[in-house]
Amino acid sequence: MITVSRTNSQSNYSPDLPAVLEITSGDRVQFSTYDARGGALLNQRPTGTAFDLTKPIPGKGNPVTGPIAIKGAKPGDALLVHILSITCDPIGWCGGHAHAGAVEAGRVPKPLGRVCEVSPKGVVFSPEITIPLRPMIGCIGTAPLESATTAVAWTHGGNMDQPVVRSNTSILLPVFVEGALLYIGDIHATQGDGEISGVGLEIGAEVVVEVELIPGAAPEWPWLINDDSVMVLTVGENFEKSSYTAIDQGMKLLESQLNLAPADALALLSICGDVRLGGFYGIPHVTTRLEIPRHLNVSPPGLHKGTK
Amino acid sequence: MITVSRTNSQSNYSPDLPAVLEITSGDRVQFSTYDARGGALLNQRPTGTAFDLTKPIPGKGNPVTGPIAIKGAKPGDALLVHILSITCDPIGWCGGHAHAGAVEAGRVPKPLGRVCEVSPKGVVFSPEITIPLRPMIGCIGTAPLESATTAVAWTHGGNMDQPVVRSNTSILLPVFVEGALLYIGDIHATQGDGEISGVGLEIGAEVVVEVELIPGAAPEWPWLINDDSVMVLTVGENFEKSSYTAIDQGMKLLESQLNLAPADALALLSICGDVRLGGFYGIPHVTTRLEIPRHLNVSPPGLHKGTK
Numbered sequence: 001m002i003t004v005s006r007t008n009s010q011s012n013y014s015p016d017l018p019a020v021l022e023i024t025s026g027d028r029v030q031f032s033t034y035d036a037r038g039g040a041l042l043n044q045r046p047t048g049t050a051f052d053l054t055k056p057i058p059g060k061g062n063p064v065t066g067p068i069a070i071k072g073a074k075p076g077d078a079l080l081v082h083i084l085s086i087t088c089d090p091i092g093w094c095g096g097h098a099h100a101g102a103v104e105a106g107r108v109p110k111p112l113g114r115v116c117e118v119s120p121k122g123v124v125f126s127p128e129i130t131i132p133l134r135p136m137i138g139c140i141g142t143a144p145l146e147s148a149t150t151a152v153a154w155t156h157g158g159n160m161d162q163p164v165v166r167s168n169t170s171i172l173l174p175v176f177v178e179g180a181l182l183y184i185g186d187i188h189a190t191q192g193d194g195e196i197s198g199v200g201l202e203i204g205a206e207v208v209v210e211v212e213l214i215p216g217a218a219p220e221w222p223w224l225i226n227d228d229s230v231m232v233l234t235v236g237e238n239f240e241k242s243s244y245t246a247i248d249q250g251m252k253l254l255e256s257q258l259n260l261a262p263a264d265a266l267a268l269l270s271i272c273g274d275v276r277l278g279g280f281y282g283i284p285h286v287t288t289r290l291e292i293p294r295h296l297n298v299s300p301p302g303l304h305k306g307t308k
Numbered sequence: 309m310i311t312v313s314r315t316n317s318q319s320n321y322s323p324d325l326p327a328v329l330e331i332t333s334g335d336r337v338q339f340s341t342y343d344a345r346g347g348a349l350l351n352q353r354p355t356g357t358a359f360d361l362t363k364p365i366p367g368k369g370n371p372v373t374g375p376i377a378i379k380g381a382k383p384g385d386a387l388l389v390h391i392l393s394i395t396c397d398p399i400g401w402c403g404g405h406a407h408a409g410a411v412e413a414g415r416v417p418k419p420l421g422r423v424c425e426v427s428p429k430g431v432v433f434s435p436e437i438t439i440p441l442r443p444m445i446g447c448i449g450t451a452p453l454e455s456a457t458t459a460v461a462w463t464h465g466g467n468m469d470q471p472v473v474r475s476n477t478s479i480l481l482p483v484f485v486e487g488a489l490l491y492i493g494d495i496h497a498t499q500g501d502g503e504i505s506g507v508g509l510e511i512g513a514e515v516v517v518e519v520e521l522i523p524g525a526a527p528e529w530p531w532l533i534n535d536d537s538v539m540v541l542t543v544g545e546n547f548e549k550s551s552y553t554a555i556d557q558g559m560k561l562l563e564s565q566l567n568l569a570p571a572d573a574l575a576l577l578s579i580c581g582d583v584r585l586g587g588f589y590g591i592p593h594v595t596t597r598l599e600i601p602r603h604l605n606v607s608p609p610g611l612h613k614g615t616k
């Protein structure tokens with residue numbers, strides 16, 4: 001297994017950072033990743049108790065591991081990243097603060113974090129409350145043409161905070177630069193749609209992926225496919241605008257693959273497609289997705305039908 | 309079984325309309341309901357084909373059946389409406405138009421509707437495409453203090469277009485006037501989160517509910533409970549504001565029932581609660597919900613733990 005250590009961590013998705021390794025299409029890679037504060041909040045704190053949650057240092061949050069280069073990848077291609085497994089560290093943290101989340105100023109008078117034990121049995125929020133594990137990748141992306149902070153998301157991927165980015169899922173990312181330069185980080189042991197405090201169950205992890213290069217298949221936005229749905233992941237300055245982009249992308253897919261008029265594509269999405277939230281974090285750059293059921297027999301753009 | 313015919317249909321949730329019947333807490337009632345255009349689009353049209361979709365006549369869309377009075381209900385009480393079954397008519401319609409949905413002007417050059425056969429086997433969108441049935445109630449509400457059109461939603465319920473309002477679900481509604489005055493209509497044989505064209509699979513139906521009067525339990529917003537989740541259903545001028553209201557309601561619940569600090573309530577919701585969309589229809593009054601998993605062992609406000 002090819003591995004990338006979490007010491008290879010970056011604060012930007014940059015086209016200029018040298019690749020830490022180069023792989024070939026079809027290779028499996030294990031990314032070891034830090035939590036969103038690089039482990040700084042975990043030190044010396046007992047699990048299951050609250051602590052004062054400070055804001056992240058601008059430009060230092062969400063470290064991502066990488067970049068790795070894919071041999072032969074060039075602008076216009078796509079990476080289809082098959083997420084095979086996400087194995088969380090034994091402790092992580094969550095929290096509620098008001099500077100980046102979905103609550104009015106003052107609703108949370110005192111920001112608190114909690115260090116939590118995490119095992120296959122669940123996340124121990126407190127002695128009384130244990131919740132199920134649902135590991136997911138908060139940040140995954142290729143290098144954009146201009147360096148982007150790991151705090152935000154855009155067409156290259158990035159800090160999408162989409163709970164559907166998990167194992168047994170494949171994500172299709174556009175390639176903008178030679179070698180593609182793939183980054184992964186910001187794993188959450190669990191997070192709801194919206195990630196409403198701006199913080200999931202933040203944790204270091206080992207993420208195993210298989211990277212497939214699809215020549216000439218660069219999508220306009222990242223797409224996802226799992227057993228249930230084909231999904232497009234979008235970003236906008238508010239949920240309406242981000243949703244409009246997702247719906248436009250979904251309509252294009254149904255128009256081309258099912259040969260439907262625009263009104264029929266919209267009608268069909270309206271009765272069986274779900275518009276859902278990724279994260280509020282990064283306002284004015286929030287994330288949404290459109291989930292299209294697999295039974296419609298459509299595939300992400302550029303892939304053959306039934307590809308997974 | 310007590311029945312209410314669809315000829316008892318109204319264009320407003322009004323505190324002034326006379327009740328078509330009075331029931332007692334614990335009674336079961338079958339509401340027969342019209343589709344969102346009162347059947348006008350179904351006449352003479354073959355199923356599985358498209359037709360020019362006209363805009364609804366303002367004030368005439370979304371007819372609701374009722375109102376029924378509940379003996380002894382008074383302001384400050386709540387109705388807990390247990391939805392026992394939704395049986396759809398054999399044909400309904402869906403459509404894509406651009407005046408009320410989630411697409412930019414011009415994206416749908418020609419609005420189209422489709423009359424579709426609906427049976428337990430599914431919704432026949434076209435000869436090639438059949439999709440699963442997921443019947444739900446678009447409009448359910450009590451009479452507010454001032455008459456409200458059936459096009460919109462607010463604290464009394466109304467046109468919420470929340471796909472989770474289905475059978476094996478109970479909805480808790482506030483009572484504002486003597487007798488409560490309950491209305492139900494606008495059934496969809498299926499609809500995705502967002503109802504992005506502004507149109508679900510619109511259909512007439514028979515809806516069987518059991519109505520329970522809960523003295524003094526009026527919630528600030530409608531709440532829902534099913535096997536998986538406890539949910540609050542909210543409305544706002546955009547998704548952010550509607551979500552903020554839902555999150556504030558969810559935090560209050562966790563603060564009071566789990567004895568958590570505001571930051572901890574927010575942190576817990578962030579890792580295991582889902583903020584989701586009801587419908588875009590009615591911009592600037594869109595609907596959202598917060599889904600809180602049952603495993604947290606909380607109940608809608610005013611109900612005993614474990615109530616369903």
